[in-house]
Amino acid sequence: MSWHGPAWIAGTAVRLHGTGRWEPVDGRFHWAARVEPEPRIVRLLRSGRRDVEVRVGDRSARARLTEVDPWGGVRITGVGEPPWHRNPVALAHHPPSTCRSGHPAARRSGSPDAGQ
Template sequence: MAPEQVLSPAADGRPHEHDDEGYTGPATLTVDGTSVEVRVRLLSQTEPHDGQVHWFGRVDREAELSALLGGKAADVLVVTPRGRAEGRVGDVDLWDRYRLTGVGIPPFPLDEPPAPDTD
């Protein structure tokens, strides 16, 4: 399914997007009281093994975040224009992008589940 563009653009002029399963756009990550403006790409899914929503993705390369974390994992508050959630950053890839994960309500709205079929 194609992403649905949200009307307000990011500070860099790029729109943020929301689709059935995720969010791509601007976010503020707060680690130990220090806030960093970043761009994230996040997805979510309900895991059958525990019945909870797990959200996950990557933070685009951001020098300020890299300097703050120094390659280490940390608990983080994630705030997007559409929501907020506590998560964890860590697992830096070869392109200096941090993995971002959380369990529970993600920092972006979820679509309503389909209505049950009626006969």
């Protein structure tokens, strides 16, 4: 699953390139993104600020600024729902109990109506 588009970090408009995955070891969704070069975000990171809120449209998520890449972009990471809408195909890989809607993601083979 990948995503790219406009976002806001600490009151600054940025462009993000993000990706994420379901991590079966801890049972949570882990995501990361690269912020295209933006001097204000680099200054935040270098001043010691790590925890930020990332907004994409009406969605937001807590994230951590981690490093500046060689091209001047900043890497951010988060755990839980990302600030962008996830692809429904990615949701199908989650165990049934983790779907946000509460509906099973797939039928179990032992259920009475399996295969119908």
